[in-house]
Amino acid sequence: MPLMTRRLVRPELVIDINRIAGLDAIEILPTYVRMGALVRQEQALRSSIVRECIAGLAEALAWVANPVVRQRGTVAGNLVTNSPGAELPAVAMALGAEFVLRYPDAEETVSAAAVLGAGNTVPPNAVVTHVLWPRRAGPAGFYEVARRDGHAPVVSAMVTLNDGDCRVAVSGVCATGLSCPTMARVIAREFPRPPRTSDLASALQDDLTGPVYCDIYSSARYRLEVAPVVSQRAAGIMTLWAPAA
Amino acid sequence: MIEESLNVSMTVDGAQLHARVRPRYLLSDFLRERAGAGGVHVACGHGVCGACTVAVDGTAVRACLMLAVQADGTHVQTVASLGELEGDVPAGRDGLTRLQTAFREHHALQCGYCTPGLLVSTALFLSQRKAAARSATSCASPGRASPGRACAGRAEILDHLNGHLCRCTGYANIIAAIESVLT
Numbered sequence: 001m002p003l004m005t006r007r008l009v010r011p012e013l014v015i016d017i018n019r020i021a022g023l024d025a026i027e028i029l030p031t032y033v034r035m036g037a038l039v040r041q042e043q044a045l046r047s048s049i050v051r052e053c054i055a056g057l058a059e060a061l062a063w064v065a066n067p068v069v070r071q072r073g074t075v076a077g078n079l080v081t082n083s084p085g086a087e088l089p090a091v092a093m094a095l096g097a098e099f100v101l102r103y104p105d106a107e108e109t110v111s112a113a114a115v116l117g118a119g120n121t122v123p124p125n126a127v128v129t130h131v132l133w134p135r136r137a138g139p140a141g142f143y144e145v146a147r148r149d150g151h152a153p154v155v156s157a158m159v160t161l162n163d164g165d166c167r168v169a170v171s172g173v174c175a176t177g178l179s180c181p182t183m184a185r186v187i188a189r190e191f192p193r194p195p196r197t198s199d200l201a202s203a204l205q206d207d208l209t210g211p212v213y214c215d216i217y218s219s220a221r222y223r224l225e226v227a228p229v230v231s232q233r234a235a236g237i238m239t240l241w242a243p244a245a
Numbered sequence: 246m247i248e249e250s251l252n253v254s255m256t257v258d259g260a261q262l263h264a265r266v267r268p269r270y271l272l273s274d275f276l277r278e279r280a281g282a283g284g285v286h287v288a289c290g291h292g293v294c295g296a297c298t299v300a301v302d303g304t305a306v307r308a309c310l311m312l313a314v315q316a317d318g319t320h321v322q323t324v325a326s327l328g329e330l331e332g333d334v335p336a337g338r339d340g341l342t343r344l345q346t347a348f349r350e351h352h353a354l355q356c357g358y359c360t361p362g363l364l365v366s367t368a369l370f371l372s373q374r375k376a377a378a379r380s381a382t383s384c385a386s387p388g389r390a391s392p393g394r395a396c397a398g399r400a401e402i403l404d405h406l407n408g409h410l411c412r413c414t415g416y417a418n419i420i421a422a423i424e425s426v427l428t
Contacts, residue, residue, distance in 0.1 A: 001310040002291045005271070014268070016315055066408035068298060068305045068366055150407030151293075 003081075023129070028053060032098075032132040035075055039131075042070035054133045055241075056140025056160055060091045063142060066150045076128050082116050082176050084213045085152030087144060089116045089177030092131070093169035094158035095140075100130040116177040118209045138162045141238030143230050147217060154218045157231040159187060159238050166191070168234075173204070173212060173227050180207040183231055192239045200228035253317040257282055258325045266313045273297045273308035275316075276323060284324035284361045288410075295409035298362035299323050300330060305366045324361035330368035332375075343426055344368060351422035355413030363409050367423055370405045374427075398427050 003009045017023060023038040026049050033053050035044065044050050045061040064070055064078065064087050078088040079099075091097075092112040099115050101108050103126050115122055122128060144156035155172040166188035168180040182203040186195045204227055212220035250265040257280040264279050273290075276282040276299065288296040290309050297308040300322040322330055328342050341349065344364055354360045402423050411419060 001312075005291045005309060016312075018315060067370070067405055068295065068307065068408040069292065071304055072306060072310065150404075 026050065028135075029132075032134055034100075035131045035133065037074065037076040037127075037129055037131075039075050040071055041065075041073045041075055041078065042067060044075050045070065050133075053135045054095065055136050055138055056095060056142065056158070057091065057133065059140065060087060060142035060158060063087055063144055063153075063156070076131050079112070079116065079131065080122050080128055082121070083152075084172045084175055084215075085154075086171060087142075087153060087156045090156055090169040090171040091142065091158045092116065093177050093179050094160045094167045095136070096134050096167070098132040099128050100132065101126040102129045112177075113179055117179065118174055118176055120176070136160070136162060139238045139241030141234040141236065141241065143234040143237055145226055145230055155223055155227045155230045157227065157234040159184075159231065159234040161188070161191065161238060164188065168231060170227055170231065172218075173223055174208065174210050175213045178207065178209065180204060180231070182206040183228075187231070187235045191235070194236055194239070195232055197228040197232050200231050201225075204228055204231075251314050251317075253314055255316050255319050255321055257321045258323055264313075268312065268314050270313045271309055272299075272301075272306075272311040272313045272316050272321075275313035276308055276321065279313075280321075282323045282325065286358055286361055288358060293410065294359065294362075295366065296359050296362040298366045298409075300326070300365055300369060303369070305369045322365070324364050327364055327368060330365060330372070332372060344371075344422075347422040347426045348419075351418045351425065353414060353418040353422035354411075359409060359411045363411070363419065366408065367405070370401075371426065374401065398424065402427075 017038060020038065023036040025036045026039055026044065026047050027034045028049055033049060041061055041064050045058050051058045065073065075088065078086050079092055082089050093116060097112040098109050099112060101110060101122065109132065114120055138161050140160045142158050144153035146153040153172060155170060157168065157170045160167045166184040168184040168187060170178050170180060183200050186199045186203045204224065212223055214220040214223065248267055250267055252263065253266055254261065254263040257276060262280055266275060273285055273287050276285040285299060285308055286296040287309060288294045292307045292310040295307065298305050299308045301316055302319050327345065331342050331344055344367060348354055348360065402420055406416060406419065
C-alpha cells in the first residue's frame with residue numbers, strides 16, 4: 001500500500017488476501033515452523049511458538065517499524081518486498097528460511113536466498129503462500145542503524161551461530177538482501193571475542209555480489225562504512241544471547 | 246485496469262454506511278469525504294506520520310494505507326468514538342475523556358494536527374496493555390533493550406509513539422500525558 005500511495009508501483013491488479021481463512025496460522029512441523037502469508041509481524045513477535053522454536057526471530061522483529069505498523073504488516077510481505085530498508089530479508093537469509101511458492105499448477109519450496117538474493121525475485125506467475133523457518137535454539141544477534149528509531153534502517157545485520165556454523169546477512173548494503181559468508185567466517189573465528197571492524201570491512205568486500213546501494217540519505221560509501229560496525233554489534237548481541245522472555 | 250465501482254458497507258462511529266466506491270479509494274478519503282469524519286487527519290499519506298490512525302474492528306490501522314473496499318463489513322472507530330475506545334472511563338471535566346484531559350493538562354498538543362491519531366492509537370495501546378497485564382505478559386517488545394529505556398512503562402510508550410510524528414511538542418509532553426494515565 002505505501003508503494004502504491006507514493007506512486008512507486010502501479011499494479012494492474014491488486015488481490016486482497018486478508019480474508020483467506022487459515023493463511024494467518026503459525027504451525028510447528030518436525031523441523032520447521034510454517035508461517036502463512038498473512039501472519040502479521042506483531043503476531044509473530046508475540047507468538048510463543050516463534051519465541052520457543054526460532055531463536056532470534058522475535059528479537060529481530062522487535063526492530064521492525066512500530067506496533068501499529070507491525071499489526072498490519074505481514075512477515076511474508078516484508079520479505080517479498082525485499083527493499084533495502086526492510087529488516088526481514090537479512091533475517092530470513094541468516095536463519096535459513098524457505099519460501100513455499102504456489103504456481104497455477106504446481107508448488108515448490110525454495111531457499112530465501114534464491115528469492116531474495118541479487119537479481120532474484122518471486123516469479124511473476126507465483127505467489128508466496130508460506131514461509132518455513134528452521135527450528136533452532138542457538139544464539140543470534142540483530143542490529144541496525146536507522147536515521148530515526150523505528151523507521152527504515154540504513155543497514156541492518158543478522159548473525160546466527162549453529163554448532164560452529166555462523167551465518168551473516170545484511171540488508172541495505174545492496175539493493176536486495178546479501179548473504180555474507182566471509183564476514184561469517186571472521187565472526188566465527190573470533191567468537192566470543194568481538195570481531196574487528198577492519199576485518200569485517202575487508203570481508204564484506206569479498207561478499208559483495210553487485211553494486212552497493214545508495215539513496216538520497218545514505219551514500220554507498222557510508223553504507224560500506226557502517227555495515228561492518230552494524231555486523232560487529234549484531235555479533236556482540238549474539239555473545240550476550242539470551243532468548244526473549 | 247479494473248476501475249468499476251464496488252459496494253461497501255461499514256459502521257463508522259456507530260452509524261451504518263453503504264456506498265459505491267472505486268477500488269483505489271483510500272479509507273482515509275472515504276472517512277473524510279463520505280462519512281464526514283473530519284477527525285481523520287491526513288498528513289503524510291503513506292503511513293509514516295500516524296495522524297490518520299483509526300480503529301478497524303478494534304485494531305489500530307493507518308486509514309491512508311487501507312482501501313475503503315478492504316474495510317467492507319467492518320466496524321470503524323475514529324477519534325469521535327474515543328470514549329468508547331477508552332472503555333468504561335467516565336468523561337472528565339468538560340466532557341473530555343481521561344486521555345483528552347491528560348493531554349490538556351500536560352500541554353501534549355499545540356497545533357493539534359497529529360492529536361486525533363495519537364488519541365485513537367494510545368487508547369488502543371492502553372487497552373492492549375490492560376489486557377496484557379491481566380494475562381501477566383509484558384506489552385513491551387522483547388529483545389530490544391537500549392539505553393534510556395530502563396522503566397518498562399516508558400519503554401512501551403516510546404515503542405508506541407514511534408509510529409506518530411508530532412512537529413510541535415518535542416514529544417516530552419505527550420510522553421508525560423500518557424505516563425500520567427498509566428499510573
